[in-house]
Amino acid sequence: MHAFNLQAKPLSLADRLADLAVDALIDEADLSPKPALVDRRGNGAHTDLHLGLMHASALALWPAFKEMAEAALEIGEVGVPLREAIGRIGREGEQAMLVTTNGVNTHRGAIWALGLLVTAAALQPKSIALCAARLALLDDRYAPTPLSHGAQVAQRYGARGAREEAQLGFPSVLQRGLPQLHKSRANGHGEQNARLDALLAIMTELADTCVLYRAGEPGLQAMQAGAQAVLDAGGSASLSGRRRLHELDQQLIALTASPGGAADLLAATLLLDRIERDGIFQGAF
Numbered sequence: 001m002h003a004f005n006l007q008a009k010p011l012s013l014a015d016r017l018a019d020l021a022v023d024a025l026i027d028e029a030d031l032s033p034k035p036a037l038v039d040r041r042g043n044g045a046h047t048d049l050h051l052g053l054m055h056a057s058a059l060a061l062w063p064a065f066k067e068m069a070e071a072a073l074e075i076g077e078v079g080v081p082l083r084e085a086i087g088r089i090g091r092e093g094e095q096a097m098l099v100t101t102n103g104v105n106t107h108r109g110a111i112w113a114l115g116l117l118v119t120a121a122a123l124q125p126k127s128i129a130l131c132a133a134r135l136a137l138l139d140d141r142y143a144p145t146p147l148s149h150g151a152q153v154a155q156r157y158g159a160r161g162a163r164e165e166a167q168l169g170f171p172s173v174l175q176r177g178l179p180q181l182h183k184s185r186a187n188g189h190g191e192q193n194a195r196l197d198a199l200l201a202i203m204t205e206l207a208d209t210c211v212l213y214r215a216g217e218p219g220l221q222a223m224q225a226g227a228q229a230v231l232d233a234g235g236s237a238s239l240s241g242r243r244r245l246h247e248l249d250q251q252l253i254a255l256t257a258s259p260g261g262a263a264d265l266l267a268a269t270l271l272l273d274r275i276e277r278d279g280i281f282q283g284a285f
């Protein structure tokens with residue numbers, strides 16, 4: 001007689017980290033009302049993106065995040081071999097994203113930020129951002145050097161972009177997003193408002209190359225000052241903050257200034273928050 005083992009196989013660390021990264025991307029996409037970004041209300045400043053596409057793109061990235069965590073566990077140390085392994089996996093992830101979205105760039109910056117953080121979490125759970133920065137500082141011989149939007153904006157305005165944010169250890173996440181998330185939660189603002197406030201805190205200082213590319217320095221100035229005005233008015237949980245948030249949404253949509261980089265860094269904030277709250281590394285924090 002055959003006995004069937006119906007017990008589910010326990011999830012590996014790499015499985016769990018990939019789950020958390022995809023959850024963070026889906027939570028970011030669903031969060032509403034985000035200024036000029038895709039959310040449950042609509043497409044914000046975008047003509048080629050919608051919520052279903054953001055969800056499909058997030059799910060398509062699960063294998064890449066899992067492979068990055070596995071590469072970290074297998075290689076076991078920060079160095080060029082790991083940097084080049086995750087570079088290759090990241091580029092394959094980008095291809096999977098483009099196939100799923102029919103060529104639309106939904107999560108390029110998120111693959112970079114969350115990919116580095118997932119890799120670092122598998123390797124050094126007690127110092128994730130620092131480890132991610134060390135990886136980002138290494139050169140990948142195989143990385144193509146296209147004249148990306150980020151590179152064009154760097155030439156024109158000398159702006160820090162996604163690469164530098166990672167190389168500095170994600171200051172927008174550690175010094176803006178996470179502290180604001182904790183503060184708004186502690187003030188009893190409710191989870192969705194706390195996440196919106198975290199996004200706004202990131203927007204107050206970020207040199208978002210998506211905004212700079214689409215709307216130049218006036219767009220970036222409108223994003224940063226508008227986000228600060230919402231927080232100064234009491235944040236998204238207050239009536240006057242909500243009014244300011246609505247104004248910011250309208251203003252950024254009129255400028256087609258979508259803060260896609262800030263959205264990625266909110267997802268990075270939510271990932272680190274989830275890693276901490278899920279106790280995935282039990283006692284590592």
Ligand SMILES: CC(C)(COP(=O)(O)OP(=O)(O)OC[C@H]1O[C@@H](n2cnc3c(N)ncnc32)[C@H](O[C@H]2O[C@H](COP(=O)(O)OP(=O)(O)OP(=O)(O)O)[C@@H](O)[C@H]2O)[C@@H]1O)[C@@H](O)C(=O)NCCC(=O)NCCS
Pocket residue numbers: 086087088089090091104105106107108109110111112113114115116140143148149150151160161162163165206207208209210213214258260261262264265
């Ligand atoms: C190192 C890379 C991140 C490449 O960086 P680079 O700046 O050269 O390239 P970009 O193509 O411009 O992509 C950077 C994306 O990063 C997000 N971002 C922007 N500013 C910041 C910032 N200050 N800090 C952090 N992150 C930032 C942003 O991504 C989001 O926006 C995208 C949507 O933008 P949108 O303008 O709507 O769409 P486009 O189609 O591009 O333009 P339009 O025609 O519509 O106007 C969306 O992707 C969001 O995620 C920037 O787009 C890295 O990508 C790289 O080197 N990859 C190679 C593989 C690799 O090594 N991977 C490592 C694995 S861990």
Ligand SMILES: Nc1ncnc2[nH]cnc12
Pocket residue numbers: 028029036037038039044046049054106107110258259260261263264
């Ligand atoms: N919600 C969102 N809307 C537009 N671009 C994004 N890039 C990452 N998340 C995004």
